[in-house]
Amino acid sequence: MFSSLRPRRVEQPSAASYGLERRHLLSGWDAGAFEDLKFSYGLTGVDQEGNFLWVDTFLYMLVAISIFLLGLRIANMIWRHQRHLTVMANPTNQNYWATNRTSWWPWLNRHVLAAPLWKKRHNAAFQISSAIDNGTLPGRWHTIMLVIYVGLNLAWCVALPYKVLDHKETIASLRGRTGTLAALNLIPTILFALRNNPLITLLQVSYDDFNLFHRWAARITIAEAIAHTVAWMYNTASVAGWSAIGDALRSEGSYGWGLVGTAAFTFIGIQAWSPFRHAFYETFLNIHRVCVVVALVGLYKHLEMHDLPQVPWMHLVVFFWAAEWFFRGLSILYYGFSLKKRSTIKVEAMPGEAVRLTIDMVRDWTPRPGCHVHMWMPRMALWSSHPFSVAWSPTPSPESKEMTLPILEGDALMAPGAPKKSRQISLICRARTGLTRQMYERACKMPNEQFTAWGFIEGPYGGHHSLDSYGTVVLFAGGVGITHQVMYLKHLVAGYANRTTATQKVVLIWTVPDSDCLEWVRPWMDEILRMPQRKNVLRIKLFISRPKGRVESSSDTVKMFAGRAKADALIEEEVRHRQGAMAVTVCGSGGFADDVRKAVRPWLTEGSIDFIEEAFTY
Known part of the structure; x- marks a missing residue:
C-alpha cells in the first residue's frame, strides 16, 4: 500500500564510494580505525528492518486516524441533515431534537473535544507585552493526540538493537532511525502547513488545528534531524577525531549539504519560537520561507547524492508545496x-x-x-x-x-x-x-x-460549519469578531423567512469598547434589520464595555447594555428558552472565547448543544 513511501532496500555502499580510502591514506589511519569508521558511513549498523516497520506503522496510523475522523464527520453530517429535513417539515415542533439522543457523545464532547487542557485557558495567549505573546495552550483532545504522536516518535527512536558487541553499532542504528523519522515527519509537517491542504475540506478540520500539528511535527522533525547529525558526529569523532568530521564535510558533498539542512532546520526552530513569531510576524514569515527552501534543498541533496531510500519522500514534499503555490x-x-x-x-x-x-x-x-x-x-x-x-x-x-x-x-x-x-x-x-x-x-x-x-x-x-439544522443559534462576537457572524445573521434570517432552515431563534451578542465601533457594520446591520420577518427570529444584544455616556436600547429586538457580556448568565438564559437543537459560536479575542467556552461546556450534557469556535492562532 505504501510502497512509494516505504524505504526501499539498497545495497551497502562501499567505503570507496564515500571517499574513505582517500581520506584513510591521507590521514594515516590504521586499519582498525578504518574498520571502526564503517559505523559512521553508509548503512552499516543501521537497523533497516526496524526502519521499515516503524514507517509502515506510522503511515497505517495516519490512514486509520483519517478514516476514523472521516467516518465520524460523515455520520455527523447525516445526523444534522436528517434533523434539518425533519424540522423544515414542521419548524415549530423541535422538542425531539432539543435533547441528547445518546449519553456518551455529549460526555465526550464536554470533557474531551470541547475541553481546554486545564481549567478554562485555551486561546488566551500568555502575554509578554501588548505586542508579544508566548502562544496558547492546546485543548484536551489536541493534547492527547500530541502526547501520543510525540511519545511514539520517542519510543521508535529508543527501540534500537542494544545487544551488540560495539556500542557504535547502536549509535549507527540511532543515526539511521532518526534520519528516517525526520524525513518521514517532514511529509505531515509540510502538508499540515498548507492552506489548500485537502484534508481540511475532506475531514472538516480547521486550518488552525492543522497549523498546531504542523508546528509540533516540525519540532519533532528538527529534534530528530539534530539527533541524526549528532549520532554521525559522535561515531566519527570517537574513532578519528574532530578532524575527520571536517574532512568529511569538506570533501563529501552529501555531508556538507546534510549539515546545511540541519543548520537551517535548527534556525527555523529558534526563529519560530512564539515570542519571535508574534512580535515580528511578517518578517518571521519571509525569513521562514527562505529557511524552509534552504533546509529542503540541503536535505534533498544529502539524500540524493548518496542515493538514499528516502528520496521519493522529498519528491512528495516538493509536490505538495508546488501544488499549494499553484492553487x-x-x-x-x-x-x-x-x-x-x-x-x-x-x-x-x-x-x-x-x-x-x-x-x-x-x-x-x-x-x-x-x-x-x-x-x-x-x-x-x-x-x-x-x-x-x-x-x-x-x-x-x-x-x-x-x-x-x-x-x-x-x-x-x-x-x-x-x-x-x-x-x-x-x-x-x-x-x-x-x-x-x-x-x-x-x-x-x-x-x-x-x-x-x-x-x-x-x-x-x-x-465548513453549517448552522441550518439548529433551531436556536447564539452568535458571540468580541470586537472585530463580528465579521465572522454577520454573514451567518443574513443567511439565517433569510432562511427563516424562506423556510429553508430549521432556525427559529437567532441571538447575536456583541461586545465592543464603545458605541463608535458600531459604525464598522452599520450599513450591513441596517440591511439585515430590514429583512422580511426579521423581528420574529432575530434578537441583538450589544454590550458597550467602556461607554462614553448613557446607553439606551433602540428597540425591543435590539438592546444595548453598559459593561461586558457575562457569558454564563447569557448562555443559561438562552439554553432554558431554546427551541430545538442549539449552536453556540464565538469569534473574538482568546480570553473572550475562553469565557464563552467555559459557560457552554456544562450545558453540553444537558441538551443537544454544540460549541463552535473560530480562531486564527497563527
Missing part, C-alpha cells in the same frame, strides 16, 4: 485579473482604529457564511498576505433570494433561489501592527479617510 496563484489570477482590469481594494478608516476593506473582484464569487480569505496588497506588503473573515457580500439585485438547501451539511444545492454570486466582498480589521497599522494610518491621512489600491485575495477558505 494559491490560480486563486489570485482567477479573482484578481481579467483581460480588461484587475481587482482593487478600497480602504476606509473607521472609528476604534479599524479599517473597512471593500474588494472589487473581476469574477463572481459565491458568498459562504463563516469563510475567510487571505488579502494581499503588494503596494504595502509586497510578500505577505493576511487572513480576514468575510464580513459581507452584497446581494446583486433586490429580487434575489437567499436560500441554502443542503444536500449534506455544508453543501449547497445550486438551484433557482440559491445564493446569488457577487463580485464584491468586505472585510473589517483592527489596526494592530504591520500591514493593518499601515493601512489605517495611510487612510487617516487622506481627505476622505480612504484610499484605493490594487490587491488580490486567496480563497475562500473555511466556512
Whole structure:
C-alpha cells in the first residue's frame, strides 16, 4: 500500500564510494580505525528492518486516524441533515431534537473535544507585552493526540538493537532511525502547513488545528534531524577525531549539504519560537520561507547524492508545496485579473482604529457564511498576505433570494433561489501592527479617510460549519469578531423567512469598547434589520464595555447594555428558552472565547448543544 513511501532496500555502499580510502591514506589511519569508521558511513549498523516497520506503522496510523475522523464527520453530517429535513417539515415542533439522543457523545464532547487542557485557558495567549505573546495552550483532545504522536516518535527512536558487541553499532542504528523519522515527519509537517491542504475540506478540520500539528511535527522533525547529525558526529569523532568530521564535510558533498539542512532546520526552530513569531510576524514569515527552501534543498541533496531510500519522500514534499503555490496563484489570477482590469481594494478608516476593506473582484464569487480569505496588497506588503473573515457580500439585485438547501451539511444545492454570486466582498480589521497599522494610518491621512489600491485575495477558505439544522443559534462576537457572524445573521434570517432552515431563534451578542465601533457594520446591520420577518427570529444584544455616556436600547429586538457580556448568565438564559437543537459560536479575542467556552461546556450534557469556535492562532 505504501510502497512509494516505504524505504526501499539498497545495497551497502562501499567505503570507496564515500571517499574513505582517500581520506584513510591521507590521514594515516590504521586499519582498525578504518574498520571502526564503517559505523559512521553508509548503512552499516543501521537497523533497516526496524526502519521499515516503524514507517509502515506510522503511515497505517495516519490512514486509520483519517478514516476514523472521516467516518465520524460523515455520520455527523447525516445526523444534522436528517434533523434539518425533519424540522423544515414542521419548524415549530423541535422538542425531539432539543435533547441528547445518546449519553456518551455529549460526555465526550464536554470533557474531551470541547475541553481546554486545564481549567478554562485555551486561546488566551500568555502575554509578554501588548505586542508579544508566548502562544496558547492546546485543548484536551489536541493534547492527547500530541502526547501520543510525540511519545511514539520517542519510543521508535529508543527501540534500537542494544545487544551488540560495539556500542557504535547502536549509535549507527540511532543515526539511521532518526534520519528516517525526520524525513518521514517532514511529509505531515509540510502538508499540515498548507492552506489548500485537502484534508481540511475532506475531514472538516480547521486550518488552525492543522497549523498546531504542523508546528509540533516540525519540532519533532528538527529534534530528530539534530539527533541524526549528532549520532554521525559522535561515531566519527570517537574513532578519528574532530578532524575527520571536517574532512568529511569538506570533501563529501552529501555531508556538507546534510549539515546545511540541519543548520537551517535548527534556525527555523529558534526563529519560530512564539515570542519571535508574534512580535515580528511578517518578517518571521519571509525569513521562514527562505529557511524552509534552504533546509529542503540541503536535505534533498544529502539524500540524493548518496542515493538514499528516502528520496521519493522529498519528491512528495516538493509536490505538495508546488501544488499549494499553484492553487494559491490560480486563486489570485482567477479573482484578481481579467483581460480588461484587475481587482482593487478600497480602504476606509473607521472609528476604534479599524479599517473597512471593500474588494472589487473581476469574477463572481459565491458568498459562504463563516469563510475567510487571505488579502494581499503588494503596494504595502509586497510578500505577505493576511487572513480576514468575510464580513459581507452584497446581494446583486433586490429580487434575489437567499436560500441554502443542503444536500449534506455544508453543501449547497445550486438551484433557482440559491445564493446569488457577487463580485464584491468586505472585510473589517483592527489596526494592530504591520500591514493593518499601515493601512489605517495611510487612510487617516487622506481627505476622505480612504484610499484605493490594487490587491488580490486567496480563497475562500473555511466556512465548513453549517448552522441550518439548529433551531436556536447564539452568535458571540468580541470586537472585530463580528465579521465572522454577520454573514451567518443574513443567511439565517433569510432562511427563516424562506423556510429553508430549521432556525427559529437567532441571538447575536456583541461586545465592543464603545458605541463608535458600531459604525464598522452599520450599513450591513441596517440591511439585515430590514429583512422580511426579521423581528420574529432575530434578537441583538450589544454590550458597550467602556461607554462614553448613557446607553439606551433602540428597540425591543435590539438592546444595548453598559459593561461586558457575562457569558454564563447569557448562555443559561438562552439554553432554558431554546427551541430545538442549539449552536453556540464565538469569534473574538482568546480570553473572550475562553469565557464563552467555559459557560457552554456544562450545558453540553444537558441538551443537544454544540460549541463552535473560530480562531486564527497563527
